[in-house]
Amino acid sequence: MNASPKQNAAATTPPAALSSRGRRELTILVVLLAFGLFIVPLLIWVVGRGVLGPFEDGGPFALLVDFFNGLRTGSFVYWAVAIGPYLMVMVLRGLWHFARAADRAAN
Secondary structure: OOOOHHHHHHHHOOOOOOOHHHHHHHHHHHHHHHHHHHHHHHHHHHHHHHHHOOOOOOOHHHHHHHHHHHHHHOOHHHHHHHHHHHHHHHHHHHHHHHHHHHHHHHO
16 A cells, blocks of 8 residues: 555655646636726727617726626626637637648648
């Protein structure tokens, strides 16, 4: 039942730092999540104000408060707005990957 010294060392070794690719992916996630949490709702407010008129509950910050309350309740629509930019970029990256792979296979 005694573990070898290599197993003990591996169990106590802290996890390796993120690779450069991992840092890049984490940066993309954080930036796009921040964009989805703060910029997209404000863009929705600007377009909605132009098309529908003033927001009933107040200005843009009242909309942000309502938006974060919607996130807190777990509403799918609010979460779709928040993570939508990240999901859209991931889909575009995936399509780009498949297009490049198909191009390489054709050559």
